[in-house]
Amino acid sequence: MARNWEQFSVYDIEIVTPTYCGTDSLMSLNYIGPSYSTGIEVFRATSTRLNVTHRTLMNTNVTTDCLTLLSNVQDVLARWYYAEKRKDSVPVIITPGCLELNYVNQLARGWDILLLTTVSIESTIRAYASAASTWISTSYYPSNCGDFYRQFLLRNNWTTISLILDIDTNGPPIYTTLAMTTANELKEQSFNLTIWTRQSQKSAEITAEIDAMLLTVRTFCRGKFQFSLKGCN
Numbered sequence: 001m002a003r004n005w006e007q008f009s010v011y012d013i014e015i016v017t018p019t020y021c022g023t024d025s026l027m028s029l030n031y032i033g034p035s036y037s038t039g040i041e042v043f044r045a046t047s048t049r050l051n052v053t054h055r056t057l058m059n060t061n062v063t064t065d066c067l068t069l070l071s072n073v074q075d076v077l078a079r080w081y082y083a084e085k086r087k088d089s090v091p092v093i094i095t096p097g098c099l100e101l102n103y104v105n106q107l108a109r110g111w112d113i114l115l116l117t118t119v120s121i122e123s124t125i126r127a128y129a130s131a132a133s134t135w136i137s138t139s140y141y142p143s144n145c146g147d148f149y150r151q152f153l154l155r156n157n158w159t160t161i162s163l164i165l166d167i168d169t170n171g172p173p174i175y176t177t178l179a180m181t182t183a184n185e186l187k188e189q190s191f192n193l194t195i196w197t198r199q200s201q202k203s204a205e206i207t208a209e210i211d212a213m214l215l216t217v218r219t220f221c222r223g224k225f226q227f228s229l230k231g232c233n
Contacts, residue, residue: 014089015040015054016080018073018104019096025066027096027119029056036094054094066098073100077107092116108134146185153191160192162217166210 017036022028033056040054057076077093085091093108095101096119108115115135153161163186165179186193196217200209 011050012086012089013050013052013092014086015052015092015094016057016077017054017095018057018069018076018093018100020058020064020066020069022065025098027066027098029058032096032118066100069098070100070103074103074107077104081107081111094118105135146182149182150185150189150191153186160220161186162194162196162213164196164198164210164213164217166198 017029019027019029019032021030023030026032036054040052043050044052057080059072059076081091091111091113093104093113094116095104097104097117098119101117105115113134117135117137117139119139153159163179163183165176183193183195194217196213198206198209198213200206
């Protein structure tokens with residue numbers, strides 16, 4: 001005789017997010033916290049047979065920025081997994097992902113638990129495919145980004161393009177990845193592409209360097225892609 005749903009045990013899903021509070025990148029709890037909170041609420045409401053909990057793993061005295069998280073994320077996760085995790089729970093690591101994901105993946109793969117990233121993109125996983133057996137991402141493949149720009153350019157019949165990568169020491173690394181992915185896509189499609197990289201760090205020098213780039217760009221093309229945190233006015 002088939003059993004109904006009421007006869008099945010409730011699964012205990014224990015979700016954790018290694019993160020920090022800060023303003024140095026878009027991956028900090030300041031920005032992604034609300035989306036995780038609302039997502040967990042929906043998860044609980046629609047999955048009544050699951051006991052879903054979520055907590056952030058964060059040492060306020062240590063984990064204060066993306067670079068610091070890189071150096072201590074394994075310690076934070078190991079303390080949770082070996083000393084704090086519920087005995088019979090199904091553990092899941094959900095994180096936007098900044099610079100620390102390869103270290104997180106080492107533990108997730110060793111523990112054979114799901115690692116779900118919401119910002120880090122597919123190229124990172126592909127580069128470590130053989131060692132990322134439990135790692136999946138909800139982000140668009142970076143190739144889609146390059147293809148989007150390619151179709152946009154073809155639609156407007158633009159063939160000469162300038163790509164400006166605005167390097168910011170406090171900016172998220174995703175802009176560099178997107179810029180390089182887009183550049184590779186356009187090169188493969190034989191667009192006439194010129195790549196500029198902003199290197200200055202002082203405010204006055206940044207403005208002068210970008211102004212010089214734009215003045216040069218306007219002399220030979222109408223299409224410009226800029227990948228940056230702050231943008232350019």
